Amino acid sequence: MDKQYQTPEIDSTRIAVPERISIALDEIAADLREGLLALAVGAGMQVLTAMMDADVTAMCGPRGQHDPDRAAVRHGHERGSVPLGGRRVPVTRPRMRAADGSGELPVASYEAVNDTEVLGRMALERMLAGLSTRRYTAGLEPVGAQVTDAATAVSKSAVSRKFVAATETALADLLSADLSTLDLVAFMVDGVHFAEHCCVVALGIGIDGTKYPLALVEGSTENATLVTELIVSLRERGLDVTRPVLAVVDGSKALHRAIKDVFDHPVIQRCQLHKVRNVVDKLPEKLKSVVQRRMRDAYHAEGALAAQAQLEALAAELDRTHSGAAASVREGLDETLTVLRLEVSPTLARTLRSTNAIESMISICREHARNVKRWRDGKMALRWCAAGMVEAGKQFRRVNGHLHLPALRVALERHVATETAGVVRHDGRVTAA
Known part of the structure; x- marks a missing residue:
């Protein structure tokens, strides 16, 4: 009593x-x-x-x-x-x-x-x-x-009750944290599956290079409605969505659409590693290593124009025998070159050219949940995922090249201003609107 x-x-x-x-x-x-x-x-x-x-x-x-x-x-x-x-x-x-x-x-x-x-x-x-x-x-x-x-x-049973209460607290704290003071420069979003449940998670990178687990939402797939709900919740918690931000995503059209719908000035960077994997998956074994090396060399070129020329030449060669792989190279090609077009420093570009940062957080979530044999419902998946994100946040270090993030902010603002004043062509040049 x-x-x-x-x-x-x-x-x-x-x-x-x-x-x-x-x-x-x-x-x-x-x-x-x-x-x-x-x-x-x-x-x-x-x-x-x-x-x-x-x-x-x-x-x-x-x-x-x-x-x-x-x-x-x-x-x-x-x-x-x-x-x-x-x-x-x-x-x-x-x-x-x-x-x-x-x-x-x-x-x-x-x-x-x-x-x-x-x-x-x-x-x-x-x-x-x-x-x-x-x-x-x-x-x-x-x-x-x-x-x-x-x-x-x-x-x-007693330990289980304590764990449920602790993870519910972690979930509530994560979803209610005030984001009004967060000066976001880069934003990543991806999905993690626990059995039939899909949790879409978001990671932010502040102007000082600190990585922040932002939010998560549960559903069955990474659809546009689900991702839009997640990003809208960030805006409602005070996140400034009016400033230009570099959004690093894989090839999912749902993620792309939701980011465009909610952020005022998103600049999309398609994950280069996902693009390479998508292309080589359409090739026979004898060509995979060669094409993979050529694409990686192109993505590490000195500038966006040189990289685009190398990739278009590769696509032209593949047209003769593997048209599906050639089409995959061309699909979204300009968005895979965003970090080169913004002239991001090589050290910082290693973090921003792919979704590895958020996938690292996702792998920590999966590792912590490896002993779970039966997922009862979506709330359980959310609790475990939130606890993993909070634990991952304790292990985060500032991104490599974080001293170049202010320069990235300036480049993003210049890029958005250029798009507003004119039409950006695929080769990076600008014509009058």
Whole structure:
């Protein structure tokens, strides 16, 4: 039964810390044989008991001495529990009631350590690391046989409930984060499949080179409606969609259309790696390595005009024997050369010429969910994916060449201004509108 205290929030400054605490060594001597951690836990439990007694004494006065000015009176003891190393361990906690009879008062030290969020975070970390609910206890620290035997909240169902609560929090935090202060330069969007569920995820790169997991939405396929919903949600959370942004996508027409519909001035960069794979998939084995090398050489040319000339020459050669591959080379060719047309520095271009950055985040999401055998519904896929994105965000480093991002911003603004003033031809030249 939950108790309604007079003070709903505990101020840690109210905790009474005794100057000296006596520890009964004979009670914890047996713990020494189980390791130093078990010994420290045994001593710590005695310290917690002493601190709770000190809190009660500070509020109620010394035991056996009447104090007319006391704020509370002792009200016996009851069973309680505190989190310890991913489990809950039982303690006997004192109780006290307000002297004026208005209700029960909290014991500050007990409330301070009784933070259930710790258990949720530990369950989240262990399950994302690949530990199943059945083997959860195998990942806990050895705190002594006596404590382990009395511990609770380590069953499969209890761990599962903690994990669900923690991932729901991660999902809610991710989808509600304020984006009004984010100065976005580059934007990536892609899909990840969990069984029959498809999660479309978005990654942003700020002007300082920091990568941000932005949002996700669940559906069955990467359709335009789904992607538009995701990008619109970013706008509603304060993301500035009026400034020019480099949108790096694969060949999906749905992604392309949604980005064009929501962003005011998107500049599309088609993933060069996807384009190479699409072309070589239409070729026999003996030609794949040759064509792959020629396309990669073209994408690393000194400029967009040189790269376009090399790719068009390759397409002309393929026309004779493999027209499907030739058509694939030409399809969206100008959008695969955007980073060259913007004269992005080679170091920064390595990040922006492909969707590797967002695919790296997706691979982390898949890795964390590798132990899931049955996906119950789309909400479960969203929770796992959100938890993986948050975990990936902790591992992110700033993109290589991030010092060139301000120059990219200037190039994007110049490109958009040029498009506004004229019509950009496929060779990069401009004619009057």
